[in-house]
Amino acid sequence: MTLTVDKVAKEFNRRSIFRDVSFSLSQGQSLAITGRNGSGKSTLIKVIAGLLSATRGTVAYTVDGNSLNVEDLRYHIGLVSPYLQLYDEFSGSENLELLSKIRSDLGSDSKRIQEVLEAVGLWERRSDYVRTYSSGMKQRLKYAFAVLHRPSLLLLDEPTSNLDQNGITMVAQVVAEQNRSGILIVATNDADEAAWCSSSIELGLP
Amino acid sequence: MSQFSSTYALIRKDVHSELRTRYALNALLMFVVTAVATILFALRSDQPTSSVLSGLYWVVVFFTAMSGLSRTFVSEEERGTTMTLQLIASPSTVYFAKLLFNTALTFSMTIAVTILYMTVFSNSFVIKTFSIFAGTVILGSLGFAAASTIIAAIVAKANTRGTLYPVLSFPILIVLLMTVMGATTKALDGEEFATALPDFQILIGYFLAMTGGSYLLFEYVWKD
Numbered sequence: 208m209t210l211t212v213d214k215v216a217k218e219f220n221r222r223s224i225f226r227d228v229s230f231s232l233s234q235g236q237s238l239a240i241t242g243r244n245g246s247g248k249s250t251l252i253k254v255i256a257g258l259l260s261a262t263r264g265t266v267a268y269t270v271d272g273n274s275l276n277v278e279d280l281r282y283h284i285g286l287v288s289p290y291l292q293l294y295d296e297f298s299g300s301e302n303l304e305l306l307s308k309i310r311s312d313l314g315s316d317s318k319r320i321q322e323v324l325e326a327v328g329l330w331e332r333r334s335d336y337v338r339t340y341s342s343g344m345k346q347r348l349k350y351a352f353a354v355l356h357r358p359s360l361l362l363l364d365e366p367t368s369n370l371d372q373n374g375i376t377m378v379a380q381v382v383a384e385q386n387r388s389g390i391l392i393v394a395t396n397d398a399d400e401a402a403w404c405s406s407s408i409e410l411g412l413p
Numbered sequence: 414m415s416q417f418s419s420t421y422a423l424i425r426k427d428v429h430s431e432l433r434t435r436y437a438l439n440a441l442l443m444f445v446v447t448a449v450a451t452i453l454f455a456l457r458s459d460q461p462t463s464s465v466l467s468g469l470y471w472v473v474v475f476f477t478a479m480s481g482l483s484r485t486f487v488s489e490e491e492r493g494t495t496m497t498l499q500l501i502a503s504p505s506t507v508y509f510a511k512l513l514f515n516t517a518l519t520f521s522m523t524i525a526v527t528i529l530y531m532t533v534f535s536n537s538f539v540i541k542t543f544s545i546f547a548g549t550v551i552l553g554s555l556g557f558a559a560a561s562t563i564i565a566a567i568v569a570k571a572n573t574r575g576t577l578y579p580v581l582s583f584p585i586l587i588v589l590l591m592t593v594m595g596a597t598t599k600a601l602d603g604e605e606f607a608t609a610l611p612d613f614q615i616l617i618g619y620f621l622a623m624t625g626g627s628y629l630l631f632e633y634v635w636k637d
Binding site: 260281286288291294309 | 502
């Protein structure tokens with residue numbers, strides 16, 4: 208997969224959040240997006256994920272040399288973010304099962320669900336409702352959801368928020384795996400997290 | 414094929430979610446019971462005409478729908494799961510899943526109102542032409558669900574959700590309400606099936622126009 212962001216700008220009610228953001232990434236490459244609070248890191252992540260449209264500029268994706276339709280992006284993208292929530296009234300494993308079926312992801316069978324829940328340390332609590340999870344456990348479940356379908360493009364916004372040291376180690380493993388097999392983009396203000404990536408851009412510079 | 418399986422999975426998720434949280438079901442049931450009880454106390458021993466009864470019947474259905482159907486989108490917005498759905502499903506999948514779920518909910522609610530009505534007003538609410546009544550309930554439920562779904566999607570993005578839903582719905586649903594009230598009166602008066610055909614044509618046209626328009630509009634409401 209390749210991702211090309213070309214002169215992207217985003218405005219809300221004529222207020223410019225960022226402008227002229229350009230970069231290109233292909234398999235095995237990673238990018239840290241840094242910048243002060245309000246500089247538009249999360250907004251840029253949403254634009255790349257196809258959740259928000261850019262005011263100007265283009266975001267293009269290609270898979271095996273063919274341009275990817277935004278409609279099909281859901282099969283290739285994984286996102287962990289504070290504003291992405293899972294369903295409190297379902298258990299951890301039910302969430303993964305239901306969401307993979309809605310995504311029509313045929314590869315995410317019960318064996319794969321077990322694999323990712325074990326990887327994030329939630330297998331023992333798989334049958335508990337998400338509403339009984341702590342904030343750190345919810346963050347771990349978001350990782351299970353994000354990597355379940357083995358995405359080519361993994362977007363992490365504030366990747367270690369609410370996580371303990373074990374959780375941070377788990378994230379480091381996910382990051383290492385993604386750096387080998389796909390594209391990784393991390394939005395963060397933490398220098399240690401930014402160091403996971405091979406390149407970086409800073410938003411909000413004058 | 415993946416569109417169908419995706420839509421089916423989303424409906425299943427909504428049904429399971431509704432059975433566990435009772436976001437809409439409790440609101441709908443409570444409204445049906447209180448509204449019918451209030452009408453019963455107000456009318457007491459009066460013998461209302463068929464047009465009054467059919468009018469009150471659809472008033473109950475209208476306000477019950479207003480109290481419950483917006484939950485399909487509002488609950489996603491309040492729980493912060495809208496973005497999760499945007500990430501994994503196409504707008505058309507979400508639209509058709511929510512439309513079908515709302516149709517099932519509206520149809521069940523209309524059946525519940527009918528059973529309550531027939532029990533409470535056993536002397537005056539007598540369906541003489543069942544085919545007209547069945548056609549009106551089915552097509553009316555479809556129309557209600559089609560209009561309510563797109564309005565719910567719009568309202569979920571607004572700050573004043575509670576008041577905006579009935580305010581936006583009334584002008585859009587007034588054509589449907591007048592038509593279903595007229596057709597129900599015909600069913601209660603025992604008129605021939607053929608006399609209700611123009612009403613059914615309006616109801617079918619309303620459903621098709623509302624669904625087609627909503628399908629085209631939904632992506633812009635759902636994203637950004």
